Amino acid sequence: MNREIQLIKRPESTPNHDHLKILNTDTPQPEEEEVLLKTLYVSVDPYMRGRMNDVKSYVEPFKLHEPISGGVVAQVSDSKSSDFEKGDIVTGNLQWKEYVVSKANSLRKVDPTLGPVTTSLGVLGMPGLTAYFGLTDIGQPKQGETLVVSGAAGAVGSAVVQIGKIYGCRVVGIAGTEEKTRYLSEELDVDVTINYKQQNVKNALEEACPQGVDIYFDNVGGDIADTVYPLLNKFARIVQCGAISSYNIPNDQGPRLQMHLIKSSALIKGFTIGDYQDRFKEGFDHLSTWLKEGKLTYKETFQEGFENIPDAFFGLFTGENLGKQLVKVANPE
Structure with missing residues (x-):
């Protein structure tokens, strides 16, 4: 079985467990130029609150009764793309699911030599x-x-x-x-x-x-x-x-x-x-250089367990996190 987190009700003020629901679903299978991913780390971010509202903004709102999506670090479990092999660690904007299928061209391999893979969701993300x-x-x-x-x-x-x-x-x-x-x-x-x-x-x-x-x-x-x-x-x-x-x-x-x-x-x-999408390489080069030189450092706050993603998200609005708030879902294989 697979699990996913859906938005089931739009909050009028502070979001809580009445607005999100964890459901059991089948594990999807990849098709041509797709990969099956095992979620390792999920990023929760303040901008997601705005996407819970059904209003015009710089990004479309989350749809009701569909999984929320955001920054994720995942491991390739099965690949139908020549760009990725089983075991590769990748990052992308992915749905909140334990296992999720994604188009290969929407993912980026994480370079583990630059730092822990979680930095791709934080200081290098x-x-x-x-x-x-x-x-x-x-x-x-x-x-x-x-x-x-x-x-x-x-x-x-x-x-x-x-x-x-x-x-x-x-x-x-x-x-x-x-x-x-x-x-x-x-x-x-x-x-x-x-x-x-x-x-x-x-x-x-x-x-x-x-x-x-x-x-x-x-x-x-x-x-x-x-x-x-x-x-x-x-x-x-x-x-x-x-x-x-x-x-x-x-x-x-x-x-x-x-x-x-x-x-x-x-x-x-x-x-x-x-x-600044067309200038990401410039920013990434500066950030990774400063990180290597010790001019830039970072803190991460973790919760563990897929079922605790909502609580980690809610905690953003009470200031519980120091540095980047992440949820560890699984260990890599």
């Missing part, structure tokens, strides 16, 4: 590329500038703060626990950390940024973003990567930011990693 292109292309970091990063201990944020240091920025990282702020300061060399659950963010930011803010890499939106805008320097850049604080709040409203942008001549630009 979508989160790392998001951090790289968001900061370097939109943020345009320069030596001595002040970079503020919200969600700084997450998969994207932890890469952003390190890339900021590589470019010579003074980095201020905002996170939600003492463990996370300690990780940022002690392991990632972040200059100033702010625990938004224990400190007055407005006062802490004013103290941390006496010369103002040149780059704001926004992963969370909401109240934290509202406190950053008044501190923007002339020609500041705001990298709008995420808004997780609002994902489960319908019609979330906040202060008006237009006057702050006018007074600072600031740039704010939203993006998704798909915008």
Whole structure:
């Protein structure tokens, strides 16, 4: 038997077990130019929350009563393609199934010499590329500038703060626990950390940024973003990567930011990693080089068991993960 996880109800606020269902299904068989894959690791990511809504967006919504899909590392169990052999480790955007069939041309082999295979879902995958292109292309970091990063201990944020240091920025990282702020300061060399659950963010930011803010890499939106805008320097850049604080709040409203942008001549630009698809090799080359040189490191948080994928996903919205949140489903054969 095979298992899969389907979206059975669209959440109006915070998703829970009423919205997902684990079902037993038959194990599929590959056809020409397809491979049968055994799922090893599943990535859960905040953007998946948006795909649970039946609204127009940059990617189509998940369909009801069909498996959810996302980043997966898997092992080839059977191949009908000359591009892959049994035992190959691959990654791709795959359905949440223990065994899944995929077109061969939608998969990429994982190079185990670059690091553990899970890095293809984290620092050498979508989160790392998001951090790289968001900061370097939109943020345009320069030596001595002040970079503020919200969600700084997450998969994207932890890469952003390190890339900021590589470019010579003074980095201020905002996170939600003492463990996370300690990780940022002690392991990632972040200059100033702010625990938004224990400190007055407005006062802490004013103290941390006496010369103002040149780059704001926004992963969370909401109240934290509202406190950053008044501190923007002339020609500041705001990298709008995420808004997780609002994902489960319908019609979330906040202060008006237009006057702050006018007074600072600031740039704010939203993006998704798909915008940079034709430049992935550039980003991957930089990230893998920095990883080899020890300039870039990473943390991973694991849950184990296919049945625990929903709980790992729900935990993203309460800040339970440090670094990249993954679920280990099986060992490779």
